[in-house]
Amino acid sequence: MKINKIILAIMVVAQLFTITSCNNDFEEVNTNPNDPSAVPASLLLASVIYNAGDQVQSPFLAGEAGSCWVQHLGKPVYNDNELYIPRQNSIENLWSILYSRVLKDADVMQQLAAEEGNSNLQGVALVMKAYAYQVLTDAFGNIPMSEALKGDQGIITPVYDDSETQVYPTLLSMLDNAMTLLNGNGDIDPSQDLLYAGDYTKWKKFAASLKFRVLMRASSSNNPALGNIPAQLSALVNSGNLFGSNDDEAKLVYLGAEPNANPYFEGIVNGGRTNEWCLGEELVEFMKSTGDTRLPVYAQEVGGNGSGNGYVGKPAGIEDIANSPFGDSNNVSLIGEAYLEATAPAYFMSNAQLKLLMAEAAEKGYIATPVDAATFFNEGVAASCAANGVATFPITYNGGAAGLQQIAEQSWVALYMQGFEAFAEWRRTGIPNLPLAQDAVESSIPSRFNYPISQQSVNGLNYTDAVSAQGTDNLTTSLWWQ
Template identity: 70%
Template sequence: MKYLLMLLIAGQLITFTSCDSGFEDVNSNPNDPIVVPSELLLGGTLRSTADRISDYFLAGEAGSCWVQHLGKPVYNDNELYIPRQTVIEALWDVLYASVIKDANIMQDLAAEEGNSNMQGVALVIKANAYQILTDAFGNIPMTEALTADSNGNITPVYDDSETVVYPAIIDMLTQADAFLNGDGEINTSQDLLYGGDWSKWKKFANSLKFRVMMRSGNTSGLQSLVSAGNLFTSNDDEAKLTYLTAAPNANPWFEGLVDGGRVSEWCLGQELVMYMQSYSDPRLAAYAQEVGGNGSGNGYVGKPAGIQDIGNSFYGDSNNVSLIGEQYLLSDAPSYFMSYAQLNLLMAEAAEKGFISGDPATYFAAGIAASAESNGVAAPSITYNGGTAGLQQIAEQSWVALYMQGFEAWAEWRRTGFPVLPLAIDAEEPSIPTRFNYPVSQQSLNGVNYTDAVSAQGADKLTTSLWWQ
């Protein structure tokens, strides 16, 4: 029995040893790679960003409605300055966890691959996300953000927006410009902005840097950007994600309003309609539908901001106001990261203030023309006045051109102060909001650093001003 037992044990040992030989090679799963190619993270980060900046419950209700591009004939608490806290939380969570974190990983993987272009793309995506966050909230975690995996830190400090965050964003874009040199491929199917064209990413990096520098007041390098010649030169260069024609890959406004049956819950704001009518602006026919529907001949009517008892008012009937223009509700309508029109109007301002060479009137006209072209209409004829009056004209035309780009329209309105907008009729705040409050979860998850941020920046209120306003 002992002899038989020994043979049995020996046989099992031989079996286990022989089965283990080359086990990793034979049993590896080719569909579950240990290292993910950097390119596979690109599409997701772009889509996540686009969906946030086209989120009608935040960029629409807060951004576009607060600058009075849009209004709501029903459910208009947002116009009283009561934003939805869940979507504020989603903006914070998605940009950190699904955009910046993946862009960090993408950058590291691209470095290991020796793919210079992808490193540059990752930096542009990250810089853009950080600008959205800091322009929405003010001081935000950056230097210690998303370091839990490496050092276990789940309570990052909030960095000062003026002295840390904005300079870091500018540095990222400077690095991106250097990396975007044609060395390395960008997957065409994953690149939802430019289809793999690194030269257009380079233009986006520098155009975005121009915008960041104008907002920060760090204007000494603007002429260098112009002289280098790597800015947008037409609407073909602008950064926009074009959606597909059906859910779940269609434009969020289409999915929410058209597929969701909520088109009549949104209309144009009175201030925008009246301003555009004063210039006989052809873009109004693209921005809005005629009262009662296009072809009615009833013209355009906007809704005043923030009527509490909206259901019992004239404007509570969607048949009395102009709904959002049909082209902006198409399934494949683009989501804009940055437009050529915005760049030209920023350059007009920079030229008027002496930051760059060139004729401000030429840039001004080019910005309006680019906006009109993207809307398929002729440009309105607006004479540029120059000086202080010209700067107001530039700011107001930027406001018009940023229609349906809620976050940027809100940011530029806060920066320039133009146009002068009335307070909502039944406002719950003493002024139009100038920031989002921090996500409620931050008070419990990162309470000490949240408290320090509020102490440094000011009360965690919608009306606390940011440093660049």
């Protein structure tokens, strides 16, 4: 349905008053606010990217749940989250911000771009929508999608779509459409494009690489709605549109000061909480055992860099942390300084992750390519090391079942500080075999987030139907791709 552009643009301006007031460096508004019909679609792009980045880099959900539950990070104090008690307000924020500030704005941007005849910007909007929907469905399972974002049509209680048979096939369709639309027709304002500075060819690579990730996550399914997964993976490899280097990966590089700095810098460094976070024991010991050159970047030495005291991680959990040696931040390795910088990036998808997924696909015979699994594996490890500014370390790919374990282990390591994605990939592979947190309130490591509590009141009937279809709304209900 064609949107009345003047009415829609007024809505855009209203949204900008609520979003850009604290993000002025990211959004340069060069249009006359008294002439709403002149507002271009591109004006929404920066806020879409920025709000998505802030959520996937949120210390108090991506960090306290995602990164802590895969035992990359730990909390020497205030560690209820390690016992599998997440912050419910953070779950609420993830849901509401991805829907209202990322998906809705991307949807508006897509429709405005269509009216402007800007196919490139339509493609960008579809990539960001697919990205946000995958974050949501991988976090919760069944989610509103087909009826979401339609409040202007009177749909304020959208149904929840089945993740396997409806959401994931739609993600694939969105990304296919995005790759078709990203054809060089129409401008992407470089000042608003915080990922690729207006380069549509790199957005196309992001779309293709994201589709590869979606397909690999769904690769255990036999659902016909997903199509022939190996054939689609092979087509992506043959297209030449996947990430070719770290220069292609999708990451938001923050600015050097609040309010546009990395959320870990704002919440932990400026918040005076650096001593409240440390590395997990499982990650530290694994990296020490392999001689991993990334460890001095991931972590600080016990007592601070230069102490010579080496690296120590905290075991997951421990309810009475105050009476444990691990409750003293001087006894554990804090988060590496590079990851707490104001300009540290938020990753939407890294080249390292793609290469390791390609290694898995090659090892399992999903893709036929002159490049074997060992080459993709080595490229993935090297890409992660390069992103951390260190030389790679000696590691020999073994192939077969042992090789698949190596791929999953190195993916786990490479996704450090990418909490939601690390949590998703660990749930998919189950590697490494992590111990249950000490004093855990659940019988197993969580499999998902519970739905926001508000859904029970604002969309109760559809919430109830979703729970009936998927299983009890708790943290340990498994998702279909695990």
